[in-house]
Amino acid sequence: MPETQTSLHVLLLNDEAGDGTPLHVFLRQHGIELTVLTHADELDRHIERKRPALIVLDLTMPVIDTLTALKTLRRNGEPIPLIVLTARPGDIGRVLELKLGADDYLGKPFTAPELLARIEAVMRGPRMLAQDRAACRFGPFTLDFATRTLLRERMPLKLTSGEYALLVVFTQHPMQTLSRARLIELLHGPHAAVTERGIDVPVWRLRRLLEDNPAVPRRIRTMRGVGYMFVPDDGYLA
Secondary structure, three states: OOOOOOOEEEEEEOOOOOOOOHHHHHHHHOOEEEEEEOOHHHHHHHHHHOOOOEEEEEOOOOHHHHHHHHHHHHHOOOOOOEEEEEOOOHHHHHHHHOOOOOOEEEEOOOOHHHHHHHHHHHHOOHHHHHHHOOEEEEOOEEEEOOOOEEEEOOEEEOOOHHHHHHHHHHHHOOOOEEEHHHHHHHHHOOOOOOOHHHHHHHHHHHHHHHOOOOOOOOOEEEEOOOEEEEOOOOOOEO
16 A cells, blocks of 8 residues: 555554554554654653654553653643553553543554554544634633633633543534433544443533532533533523
8 A cells, every 4th residue: 555645643652662563554554653652751852842643652551650641741731632552451440530531542452453543533533623613602611622721701720631522522512412322422432432321420520610500500411311411501602
C-alpha cells in the first residue's frame, strides 16, 4: 500500500516499541506519525517541543512514574485526548479513580488495525468535533470549545476531560432523550466495554457543577427507565 501524507501526530508512551516496527509502518500508511517515548518524565518536554494530537499510554511501563506524569498533565489543564493500553483490567479502575480522563482504552495484546480504529474513534468523537464550534452558552454557563473550559459567569470551573466530553454530547443534543447506551456510543464508540450504569457517575458529577440543587436537577434530567435529557435555559445559544 502506498504511504499517505502524514496528517496526525500520535505520541506513544511505551518502553518497548521502537522506530520502524510493523506498528509504525502500518500507522504511517494510514496518515499517522507515531512518536515513542520510553520514559514518562520526558512527557512535558516533548509536548512543549511538538504537541501531539493524541497520547497512547501503555500502563505496563513503570506505573508510578507514568501516572504521576499524567496527573501533572491533567492538573495543568492539558486536554490532549488519551488512550490507555493495559494487560491488566484493574489498571483502568486506577485511571478512573485518579480522574485522569482517559478517552478510551485497549487491552493487550492488540493489533495495529485495532489501535488505528480506537485512534480514529477518539479523533472524531464529540470532544474533537466540538473544536469547530466557538462556544455554547446556557444560563450563567459558557462552554468554550476553543479552550475546552466551562465558565460560570466568566469564572472557570474544574472539569475533567471525561466530564467535558459528556457535556459536549449533551450540548450537541439539547432537548433529546438519550439512553445510557446511546451516550456511551457517542462518547466511546459502538463497541466500548462500558456498562450502561457506568454513565451515571459522570452525569452526577456534571450535575454538581451545573445544578443549583443536584438532587432536583433542571438541566440534566433523568428520563425514568430510559436515560437523560439536557434541558438548557431560555436563551440557549450553540
